[in-house]
Amino acid sequence: MGDNNTGVNLPPGFRFYPTDEELVVHFLHRKATLLPCHPDIIPDLQLYPYDPWDLDGKAMAEGNKWYYYSRRTQNRETGHGYWKPIGVDEPIFSNASGHSVGIKKLHAFYIGEPHEDAKTNWILEEFRLTDSASSSNNRSQRRSSKTDYSKWVVCRVYQCTGDNDDDDGTELSCLDEVFLSLDDTDEISFPN
Numbered sequence: 001m002g003d004n005n006t007g008v009n010l011p012p013g014f015r016f017y018p019t020d021e022e023l024v025v026h027f028l029h030r031k032a033t034l035l036p037c038h039p040d041i042i043p044d045l046q047l048y049p050y051d052p053w054d055l056d057g058k059a060m061a062e063g064n065k066w067y068y069y070s071r072r073t074q075n076r077e078t079g080h081g082y083w084k085p086i087g088v089d090e091p092i093f094s095n096a097s098g099h100s101v102g103i104k105k106l107h108a109f110y111i112g113e114p115h116e117d118a119k120t121n122w123i124l125e126e127f128r129l130t131d132s133a134s135s136s137n138n139r140s141q142r143r144s145s146k147t148d149y150s151k152w153v154v155c156r157v158y159q160c161t162g163d164n165d166d167d168d169g170t171e172l173s174c175l176d177e178v179f180l181s182l183d184d185t186d187e188i189s190f191p192n
Contacts, residue, residue: 016041016062020092023067023127024102028154031069032129042154044069051078052109052122052157065158072128072151076107081117083107083124092127100130125156 018027030037042060047070050058059066076083085107092102109122129152 016060016067018067020104020125020127021095021101023154023156024092024129025094028069028102028127028129028152031154032152042067042069046070047124047155048073048075048078048083051080052120052124052159055157059157064161065156067154067156069152069154072153078109081109081111081120082114084110091130102130103128121160123158123160126153127155128153 027037027042029035031042043058045055045058045068047068052066055061055066055068059068061067085105087106090104090106091100092104093099094101105126105128107124107126109120109124110117111120112118
């Protein structure tokens, strides 16, 4: 693991490579419902005062990726730029139930002010709970706390190192790579 893992004492050989579903179900859901998470390795940060290169030593680091919890906000400005949403919201599904458990939104980091900016190769993946999961959590939380924990997100930040200049910075899943490697779409059978 990286050298700066917020002082967590983890066993030798431990690697933190959670799937999107694991980030939502095992980390974000527990955070939003005030359940303990062991080990508690993802720190709370206010995302937007920090430029992405300032996360080292503040967020959970694994390789070239940083993980942290933050509060959802519309202000995505930092000291040197801002995070701009790219693409569309991507639902995260539970492998066990097949239901949507969360949503992933991608953001690219731009240096400078809007209309006078430069896109960087920094990507933010922001995961949030689905509205149905958030609303069921809100009922129980209102009884126990005045803080609305449904507004929490878990973030994964990384710097793309791809050689393709046309790349929008998103990583392909293994399934996407398989589909792209097929020469003819007639070979793909889609479920009804």
